[in-house]
Amino acid sequence: MIPVIIAGIENQQSNFDYLMQELAELAYANNMQVVSEVRQKLQKPVAATYLGKGKIEELARIAQAKDAAVLLLNDELSPTQIRNLEKETSLDVLDRTELILEIFSSRARTKEAQLQVEVARLKYKLPRLRTSVHEKLDQQSASGSLANRGAGETKLELNRRTIQKKITQLTRELKNIDKEQYVKSSSRRESGLPSVALVGYTNSGKSTTMNGLLHLLNSDDTKKVMTKNMLFATLDTSVRKLRFKDRREFLLSDTVGFVSKLPHNLVKAFQSTLAEVKNADLLLHVVDISDEHSAEMVKVTNETLKELGVENTPMIYAFNKADKIGGNYPIIEGHQLTYSARDEKSLNALAELIKKILFRDYQTHKYFISYEQGHYLEKINNLALVTATDYTEDGARITAEVSPTQEKYFARFLAE
Structure with a gap:
């Protein structure tokens, strides 16, 4: 592992300890x-170097003593601050944003995720371009045509144009993939199945919860998703169909986890991946209740959801890892559940709570559909939960449980 020093400025932040701890976990990831670890109390970062002169000298001494190669900063820095810190400390400097981008880049597995991360990385890199100090190229100011500009400035402009062109190309590729994903998503919506999206902080137990529900309701371990005790273990959205014993079905999706100060470009790039969250009928907000910073995690997740435009979707707060803190569980209080994703009794309680909320507006009706309208007969069997069918000489008398949308769609066939 690469030896690194982490540093940050405490400007009366109540959650500063938590942010520094999280930075260390991001480094490990x-x-x-x-x-x-180096901390400094300042009202605001030093414009030229982020940290004060004394702290920078202290950093250089620590780096030499600890044989550190990299300095990680808790905030997003300006290109000038990074350049000056590298010069003063002789260390490679990464700010929090670039660190998260590196993690996402190494975790991306699907073509879509790889393109999304690369777009965000290039947008971060664009304003930070500079010529190498070793090239010693002329940086004379521009006055007139491109031919009159210094070699260094000309090279920078070429690099900027190359990156902008690359961003345009990758964005175009993403739009094509987005179209394919939209078709798949539309197909799922047209299936009439309600959808539940797992959201929450990275490493809160979303994937473990999904695997537990898969095993409980489907008994199919071949469709399990990857789990690992590490921030951002996976970036890819997984969607599975689950069925209750009464034959009611729903779609469950596991999405990328959130973290404090998630780069805006990254959130924007992952808009299509997080479409399952925006289109969900119910959100399952998984929280690691054993973590002393769980309240901050809830706040970060809700703020990120708001940034995505998700504000009015019904939500279950699922306080996971209750087995780590002791006491009785599972406990249901309204739309809140305290549970352990590794406990079958907890998973049963969660499944029942999901069913209660997800199907609360469903109604059972009797319908009559003639054989001449066979298309609708096929449709009601595919979309609704049909509990009884009586075939008569003229058509089929059907008893079915339908969603509010389906209720309107099949209203013309209501039997008297």
Whole structure:
């Protein structure tokens, strides 16, 4: 693992300790080992160097003593601050945004995720372009045509144009993939199945919860998703169909986890991946209740959902890892559940709560559909939960449980 120093500025932030702890966990997720931590109390970062002169000198001494190669900062820095810090400390400097981008880049598995991360990375890189100090190219100011500009400035402009062109190309590729995903998503919506999306902080137990529900309701371990005790273990959205014993079905999706100060470009790039969240009928907000910072995690997740435009979707707060804190569980209080994703009794309670909320507006009606309207007969069998069918000489008398949308759609066939 690469030895690194983490550093941050405490400007009266109530959650500063938590943010620094999270930075250390992000470093570990990027195959880095934190060998030292440096903090400084300032009202605001130093414009030129982020940290004060004394702290920078202290950093340089620590780096030499600990044989550190990289400095990680808790905030997003300006290109000037990064350049000056590298010069003063002789360390490679990464700010929090670039660190998260590196983690996402190494975790991306699907073509879509890889393109999304690359677009965000290039947008981060664009304003931070500079010529290498080793090239010693002329940086004379521009006055007139491109031919009159210095070699360094010309090269920078070429690099900027190359990156902008690359962003345009990748964005175009993403739009084509988005179309394919939209077709798949539309197909799922047209199936008439209600959908539930798992959301929450990274490493809160969303994937473990999904696997538990898969095993409980489907008994199919071949469709399990990957789990790992690490931030951002997976970035890809997984969608599975689950069925209750009474034959009611729903779609469950597991999405990328959130984290404090998630880069805006990254949230924007992952809009299509997080479409399952925006289109969900119910959100399952998984929280690690054993973590002392769980309240901050809830706040971060809700703020990120708001940034995505998700504000009015019904939500279950699922407080996971209750087995780590002791006491009785599972406990249901309204739309809140305290549980353990590794406990079958907890998973049963969660499944029942999902069913209660997800199907609360469903109604049972009797319908008559003639054989001449066979298309609708096929449709009601595919979309609704048909509990009884009586075939008569003229058509079929059907008893079915339908959603509010289906109720309107099949209203013309209501039997008297």
